[in-house]
Amino acid sequence: MMFQRRPMVVGAAPAPCVDCASRPFGICGAIDERDLASLAEVAVAIDLAPGKLFMEESEPADHVFNVTAGTVRIFKLLPDGRRQIVGFGGPGQFLGLATSTVLDRTRGARGCDCRAAPAAYTVSAEAIGPVRLCRFSRAALRRLMDDFPRMEDRLLETAATELAAAQEQLVLLGRKTARERLASFLVAQSARARPCGPPASSLFLPMSRGDIADYLGLTVETVSRTLRRFRTERLIALRSPTHVDLLDRAALQALAQGFG
Amino acid sequence: MMFQRRPMVVGAAPAPCVDCASRPFGICGAIDERDLASLAEVAVAIDLAPGKLFMEESEPADHVFNVTAGTVRIFKLLPDGRRQIVGFGGPGQFLGLATSTVLDRTRGARGCDCRAAPAAYTVSAEAIGPVRLCRFSRAALRRLMDDFPRMEDRLLETAATELAAAQEQLVLLGRKTARERLASFLVAQSARARPCGPPASSLFLPMSRGDIADYLGLTVETVSRTLRRFRTERLIALRSPTHVDLLDRAALQALAQGFG
DNA sequence: CGTTATCTTGACGTACATCAAATGTCGTGG
DNA sequence: CCACGACATTTGATGTACGTCAAGATAACG
Numbered sequence: 001m002m003f004q005r006r007p008m009v010v011g012a013a014p015a016p017c018v019d020c021a022s023r024p025f026g027i028c029g030a031i032d033e034r035d036l037a038s039l040a041e042v043a044v045a046i047d048l049a050p051g052k053l054f055m056e057e058s059e060p061a062d063h064v065f066n067v068t069a070g071t072v073r074i075f076k077l078l079p080d081g082r083r084q085i086v087g088f089g090g091p092g093q094f095l096g097l098a099t100s101t102v103l104d105r106t107r108g109a110r111g112c113d114c115r116a117a118p119a120a121y122t123v124s125a126e127a128i129g130p131v132r133l134c135r136f137s138r139a140a141l142r143r144l145m146d147d148f149p150r151m152e153d154r155l156l157e158t159a160a161t162e163l164a165a166a167q168e169q170l171v172l173l174g175r176k177t178a179r180e181r182l183a184s185f186l187v188a189q190s191a192r193a194r195p196c197g198p199p200a201s202s203l204f205l206p207m208s209r210g211d212i213a214d215y216l217g218l219t220v221e222t223v224s225r226t227l228r229r230f231r232t233e234r235l236i237a238l239r240s241p242t243h244v245d246l247l248d249r250a251a252l253q254a255l256a257q258g259f260g
Numbered sequence: 261m262m263f264q265r266r267p268m269v270v271g272a273a274p275a276p277c278v279d280c281a282s283r284p285f286g287i288c289g290a291i292d293e294r295d296l297a298s299l300a301e302v303a304v305a306i307d308l309a310p311g312k313l314f315m316e317e318s319e320p321a322d323h324v325f326n327v328t329a330g331t332v333r334i335f336k337l338l339p340d341g342r343r344q345i346v347g348f349g350g351p352g353q354f355l356g357l358a359t360s361t362v363l364d365r366t367r368g369a370r371g372c373d374c375r376a377a378p379a380a381y382t383v384s385a386e387a388i389g390p391v392r393l394c395r396f397s398r399a400a401l402r403r404l405m406d407d408f409p410r411m412e413d414r415l416l417e418t419a420a421t422e423l424a425a426a427q428e429q430l431v432l433l434g435r436k437t438a439r440e441r442l443a444s445f446l447v448a449q450s451a452r453a454r455p456c457g458p459p460a461s462s463l464f465l466p467m468s469r470g471d472i473a474d475y476l477g478l479t480v481e482t483v484s485r486t487l488r489r490f491r492t493e494r495l496i497a498l499r500s501p502t503h504v505d506l507l508d509r510a511a512l513q514a515l516a517q518g519f520g
Numbered sequence: 521c522g523t524t525a526t527c528t529t530g531a532c533g534t535a536c537a538t539c540a541a542a543t544g545t546c547g548t549g550g
Numbered sequence: 551c552c553a554c555g556a557c558a559t560t561t562g563a564t565g566t567a568c569g570t571c572a573a574g575a576t577a578a579c580g
Contacts, residue, residue, distance in 0.1 A: 076427060076428070076430075076431045078431065078435060078436075078517070078518035079517060079518055079519065080518055080519075082435040082518065083435070084430055084431040084434040084435045086427045086430050086431075097420040097423060097424075098420065098424075099417075099420055099421050099424045122423075122424040122427060122428075123427055149409070149412075152409075152412055152413075152416065153412075155416060156412065156415060156416045156419060157359075159416060159419035159420055159423060160357040160358065160359055160419055161359050162423055163357060163382075163419060163422055163423045163426060164357075164358075164359045164382040164383075166423060166426035166427060166430060167336060167346045167382060167383055167426060168336070168382075169430055170336075170344055170346050170426065170429055170430065170433060171336050171338065171344040171346075173430060173433035173434045173477065174344040174433045174474075174476075174477030175338060175342040175343070175344045175477065176338075177535080177536095178535075178536070208558070208559090209558075209559065209560095210558085210559095214434075216434075217433065217434030217435065218536080218537090219536075219537060219538080220558090220559075220560095221536090221537075221538085221559095221560085221561085222535090222536060222537075223559095224559060224560055224561080225536095225560085225561080228560075228561085240545085241544090241545080241558075241559065241560095257338070257339060258338035258339055258340055258342065259339065259340070437567080437568095438567075438568070468526070468527090469526075469527060469528095470526085470527095478568080478569090479568075479569060479570080480526090480527075480528095481527095481528080481529085481568090481569075481570085482567090482568060482569075483527095484527060484528055484529080485528080485529080485568095488528075488529085500577085501526075501527060501528095501576085501577075
């Protein structure tokens with residue numbers, strides 16, 4: 001196992017996997033320690049500079065990715081520039097599920113071979129701050145799933161979780177007020193900061209206000225105003241734009257669920 | 261294999277599968293003709309009366325379903341009654357993906373055994389009009405996936421398609437105007453009516469205005485007004501509340517994508 | 521053919537967007 | 551270390567798309 005030197009923006013190196021801190025969080029956790037060699041064989045570690053776009057909607061989906069460090073934003077654009085962020089991804093985040101895009105998705109049903117079209121990414125993704133990720137070719141993923149059925153199980157589980165998250169976000173965008181959206185966001189972030197155990201009350205937001213706005217279907221101004229109002233109500237404290245303390249988690253939780 | 265008699269509302273019978281019209285559209289299409297017996301063995305056909313709730317959010321996810329006739333609405337509720345419909349499902353629609361709900365989904369990442377919790381449905385579903393569906397126990401699905409790997413492949417593919425659809429809907433709810441939402445809805449419905457080939461220009465909407473509103477994050481009034489405006493603009497014709505003709509599909513398509 | 525739910529239409533209110541400007545934050549170089 | 555500039559964030563004034571409330575008009579149904 002050797003080191004490769006590469007230009008700074010995109011460094012690539014074979015992945016050790018064995019001591020990958022994000023393995024338990026992602027689909028790689030499905031593979032047993034003693035089989036990690038087959039994984040490392042096909043994984044390529046890549047470093048991304050802040051802002052780097054590494055996956056683009058409607059491009060051929062030749063690779064899948066796994067975030068190992070940093071945070072990415074996953075989004076879709078309308079032709080006039082309106083942006084909807086569909087999610088943020090931290091260590092363990094899997095990226096690259098794709099559909100044989102027949103332009104207008106027909107909710108699961110096909111029943112004929114209109115799926116001749118090659119798979120394309122359905123969303124774009126770029127780095128927020130410096131990011132490290134692992135890249136696999138789609139073919140390699142296919143082989144891994146064939147060799148290790150637990151891998152496919154894990155991927156299905158991941159997809160189901162992502163779908164549930166997206167559906168929860170549909171409720172947020174379709175039916176919640178700005179206050180409820182921000183409360184939901186803060187509570188979810190604090191839960192994510194500590195996947196197990198008690199949620200963090202002090203949390204770091206790697207994304208900008210603009211990102212938050214585009215995630216919650218609001219404007220920067222509304223995000224800013226709403227957070228300030230939370231502050232005057234002693235629900236949160238704003239140490240810095242990126243560092244928030246949750247002072248009254250119960251109240252925020254209630255707001256998030258639609259009370260108040 | 262015996263018949264079970266049940267109250268009229270929910271009739272149940274073993275499923276033949278062989279001549280199931282919706283098989284090519286759903287996950288059952290993954291199973292070869294000569295293996296259909298193993299499928300029919302575990303499938304139970306069920307008839308639902310209009311309005312019948314058959315899957316409820318946060319209940320134990322003991323079964324999965326496959327719509328074979330009619331249309332269902334899939335939704336989530338807020339405690340005060342606000343409703344978000346996350347999708348409509350016709351023949352072929354698979355239902356019952358679930359996550360070990362740790363109350364606040366943490367986007368894919370877990371990395372510990374907080375998943376001890378039993379799987380629960382993440383959404384509710386009820387019949388619009390009369391519906392027929394097939395029910396499988398989750399255990400049976402697990403066995404089917406083990407015996408027929410193509411089944412699991414198909415399910416993963418389905419989940420990916422559903423996720424892409426949900427993400428598209430996030431854009432709609434987060435960033436589109438009422439006009440754009442309705443246009444997107446009409447175009448998508450017409451595309452769905454004919455999964456392959458040219459989209460239908462005359463389409464039947466089995467769901468009520470209220471359902472459409474709760475799907476698009478609007479109110480009934482706004483849906484009604486916007487449709488009427490489309491009518492005065494000669495984009496559509498309204499034969500009856502449930503029967504719409506698309507007169508200018510190109511214009512609607514453009515609107516849906518965010519132009520105009 | 522009456523009764524009731526659904527859909528339409530109108531008048532008015534408001535939560536959030538838009539536009540505009542001040543303030544804060546942070547990297548860079550003197 | 552501090553001054554400067556670029557950009558992110560906050561704050562304020564105003565506008566508007568869509569929601570709410572309230573009748574009517576149609577359609578569905580027994």
